[in-house]
Every structure is written in structure tokens, then in C-alpha cells.
Amino acid sequence: MKNEKNLLNSFICFLLLSQITLAQEVIKGTNKLIYLNEYHLGKVKELIAKNDAFFTEAYGELIVEATKELDIVPNPVTNKTTIPPSGDVHDYMSIAVYRWPNPDTEDGMPWIVKDGQINPMVRTDDLDWTRLGKMFGSLNKLSMAYYFSEDIKYANKAKSIINTGFINENTKVNPNINFGQGIPGEFLGRRAGMIEWKNISTVVTTIQILDAKNIFNDDEMKVLNTWFYNYYQWAKTNKFGLENDNGLQNHSTCYDFQMVGIARYLGLNDEAKSRLEAAKMKRTDTQIGPDGAQPRELGRTRSVHYSSMNLKVMTSLAEMGVPLGVDLWSYISPDGKSIKNAFEFLRPYAQGDEKWPYKQIGGQKKQ
Amino acid sequence: MALQTNWGPEKAIDDEMKPVFSMASTIYGEPLINENVHVYKHLNYLQKLQYPPLFKLNN
Numbered sequence: 258m259k260n261e262k263n264l265l266n267s268f269i270c271f272l273l274l275s276q277i278t279l280a281q282e283v284i285k286g287t288n289k290l291i292y293l294n295e296y297h298l299g300k301v302k303e304l305i306a307k308n309d310a311f312f313t314e315a316y317g318e319l320i321v322e323a324t325k326e327l328d329i330v331p332n333p334v335t336n337k338t339t340i341p342p343s344g345d346v347h348d349y350m351s352i353a354v355y356r357w358p359n360p361d362t363e364d365g366m367p368w369i370v371k372d373g374q375i376n377p378m379v380r381t382d383d384l385d386w387t388r389l390g391k392m393f394g395s396l397n398k399l400s401m402a403y404y405f406s407e408d409i410k411y412a413n414k415a416k417s418i419i420n421t422g423f424i425n426e427n428t429k430v431n432p433n434i435n436f437g438q439g440i441p442g443e444f445l446g447r448r449a450g451m452i453e454w455k456n457i458s459t460v461v462t463t464i465q466i467l468d469a470k471n472i473f474n475d476d477e478m479k480v481l482n483t484w485f486y487n488y489y490q491w492a493k494t495n496k497f498g499l500e501n502d503n504g505l506q507n508h509s510t511c512y513d514f515q516m517v518g519i520a521r522y523l524g525l526n527d528e529a530k531s532r533l534e535a536a537k538m539k540r541t542d543t544q545i546g547p548d549g550a551q552p553r554e555l556g557r558t559r560s561v562h563y564s565s566m567n568l569k570v571m572t573s574l575a576e577m578g579v580p581l582g583v584d585l586w587s588y589i590s591p592d593g594k595s596i597k598n599a600f601e602f603l604r605p606y607a608q609g610d611e612k613w614p615y616k617q618i619g620g621q622k623k624q
Numbered sequence: 625m626a627l628q629t630n631w632g633p634e635k636a637i638d639d640e641m642k643p644v645f646s647m648a649s650t651i652y653g654e655p656l657i658n659e660n661v662h663v664y665k666h667l668n669y670l671q672k673l674q675y676p677p678l679f680k681l682n683n
């Protein structure tokens with residue numbers, strides 16, 4: 258019986274790896290970046306070579322910042338001092354950013370909401386939010402520095418970060434966010450935790466840029482592809498993923514942003530396409546009013562931030578729809594809701610024609 | 625420790641909203657905002673490189 262079970266497990270494993278290898282071959286065939294536009298990047302590279310002042314200045318800044326990254330030691334989730342409820346330090350763990358201990362009770366329970374005000378406790382190295390955010394930022398700089406300069410030192414550094422975060426058995430993060438944005442005394446994790454991995458897009462882009470130059474070997478690519486497959490399956494089927502899928506504000510848009518990109522990375526283009534088609538009704542229709550307002554984002558204490566961020570992600574989704582033949586940009590609901598309308602709504606404020614009438618509390622400086 | 629600042633909506637509009645207009649104009653290939661507003665001035669170095677402003681692409 259045990260042998261039969263082992264045989265079945267091996268067979269399932271074989272099928273899984275075959276599917277991923279197949280998916281990767283499909284991607285290799287097109288070799289198109291998923292989250293960035295290669296035509297735009299290529300044009301910029303061309304203009305840098307022609308010493309265009311606008312881009313050479315930006316490129317100079319990029320090289321300065323990416324060079325600083327070369328000396329930074331990777332900081333994996335296994336470095337955190339707080340052990341997740343699972344007992345596995347490889348599990349990502351964070352606390353809800355806008356929740357604070359109750360000042361009116363001795364033990365601080367129950368925690369209270371201060372929308373838009375980030376609790377400094379969540380930024381410490383005891384948890385993973387800042388750590389992951391820094392990793393995504395580092396990869397964004399290093400992958401771009403490598404793309405534009407073709408200097409291998411940036412690729413090697415990016416590779417070492419990805420190795421630490423996703424390949425090395427001793428340091429890699431588990432492919433789940435079961436303990437993201439927890440609230441002490443209330444929730445071990447919540448659906449909101451998934452938004453903290455929105456910029457996993459930078460990992461996908463880095464892998465694509467490096468893989469195009471064969472900087473990862475086949476074994477490394479298999480491990481990475483398996484990681485992404487497992488994360489995708491978790492995100493598609495677990496409670497938090499389903500809640501985000503059926504949600505009504507920016508968290509759901511950001512969920513689509515991850516899911517569409519990773520599906521494409523895995524070669525699951527039909528799934529990516531279906532999700533984008535569904536976004537017409539599940540995101541545009543439910544999040545944008547006929548006047549172009551995004552009422553759920555306008556209701557926040559940082560309404561400029563949330564309205565802008567949500568629209569930015571919707572724009573990215575529309576861009577990702579183009580190669581799959583899904584036109585989110587031109588979509589207009591029967592009652593006039595559209596992404597274009599959302600820009601129309603914000604335009605007078607961006608142009609300075611009108612004063613922003615909604616709440617936007619001050620930003621926060623780290624001390 | 626995080627300190628609350630007095631930054632108001634104007635700063636958030638400059639830092640966050642204007643770059644989204646620039647990025648979307650680039651992606652869709654059409655200006656979504658009066659070009660005299662010069663939204664590209666509010667882009668950081670990565671935004672300039674990843675979503676080059678439309679007027680630079682059309683040059």
C-alpha cells in the first residue's frame with residue numbers, strides 16, 4: 258500500500274514538473290516580459306546610447322542605487338525573530354499595517370484601527386513586511402541595471418538574492434501567505450496579507466531578464482518554476498485568495514495583478530485570459546462609478562494614494578491584457594463605468610484645476 | 625518610530641497621481657492629461673526608465 262502511494266506521489270510529481278517545463282518552454286518561445294513593455298525599455302536603451310539627457314540622468318541614478326545594492330547582504334525570512342504560528346520560520350509573517358494596540362486597556366487588546374497610520378511595529382526586522390519590500394525593491398533596481406548596462410555584476414547580485422529567497426532550502430520563503438497582516442489576539446492572518454506580495458512582479462521580471470541570458474541553470478529554473486506553481490495554486494485555492502478574488506477594492510485588483518502575471522509566467526495563458534475577461538465586471542464594474550470615481554478608495558484616509566494606486570494597477574492589468582487579446586482599456590459597462598472614466602475623474606485634480614475634496618492624511622517619515 | 629507629517633493631498637497628487645497619468649499615457653499611447661502640466665517632472669528614475677514619457681517616445 259505504501260509503495261503504491263509512493264508510486265502515485267512520484268507520478269503526480271512527474272506530471273507537475275512536466276507541466277511546468279512545458280510552460281517554461283512556451284515562455285522561452287516568446288521571451289516577452291510580462292510586467293514591463295520591452296518596446297519601451299528598448300527605446301530607452303537606444304536613447305541612453307544616444308546620450309539623451311533625460312534618460313542618461315535617470316540611468317545614472319539607477320546605476321548609483323543599484324551599485325549600493327551590491328554590498329547589501331540578502332535578508333531572508335528565516336532571519337526574523339518572531340516565529341509564525343505554524344512554527345516554520347520559512348512562512349511569511351506580518352501584522353496589519355494600520356492596526357495598533359488599544360491605549361485604553363492594560364494588555365492593548367483588542368487592537369484598534371487607525372486607517373492610513375502605519376504602526377511602526379510592523380516595520381521591524383522581527384517580521385517580514387519590510388524585509389520582503391526591500392527585496393522586491395532591490396531586484397527592481399538590479400534587474401534594470403543589468404538590462405540597461407549589461408554588466409553581469411548586477412545580474413549576479415540579483416541571482417544571489419533570488420537564490421536566497423526562493424531556491425536555497427535553508428533560507429527560502431514558503432509559497433504561501435497564511436500569516437500576512439495578522440492582528441494579535443484576533444487573526445493569525447488575513448486576506449489583506451496578499452497585497453504585500455504585489456511586487457512579486459519584480460521577481461518575475463528579474464527571473465525573465467536573467468533567464469533570457471541563461472544565468473540560471475536548468476535545475477535552478479525548475480526550482481523557481483515549482484515555487485511559482487505552488488504559490489499560484491495556493492493563491493488560487495486558499496481562503497484568502499478566494500476572498501480577494503471576490504473582493505471589491507484595491508486588494509482584489511492587486512490580487513489579479515499577481516495572478517495574471519504568474520499565470521502567464523507559468524504558461525497558463527487561458528487562465529490569465531479568463532481572469533482578465535472577468536476583471537471587466539469584477540473590477541471595473543464594481544470599483545468604478547459611472548462618474549469615474551472609485552468610492553471605496555475615496556473613502557479611505559489616504560484617498561489620493563489609494564485612488565492612484567488602484568488605477569495604476571488597473572492600467573497595468575489592461576496592458577497585460579493586450580497580448581492575450583483582452584481589451585480592458587476600451588471596456589465600458591452599460592452604465593458607463595470604465596478605466597478611462599476613472600482617469601477623467603482624477604484629471605482636474607492632477608491638473609490643479611480643482612482642489613482635492615477628500616481626506617488625505619499626511620505621509621509618514623521613518624525616524 | 626514613524627512621524628506623521630503635514631504633507632497634504634498636493635504632495636500625494638504630485639508624488640503618486642501624476643506619475644500614474646504619465647505611465648498610463650505611455651501605455652495607451654495617448655495623452656490623458658494636459659501636456660502643459662508636465663507630469664513627467666514627477667517621475668522617479670525607475671519610472672522614467674520603465675515607463676518613458678509619451679513625448680520622449682514620440683520624438
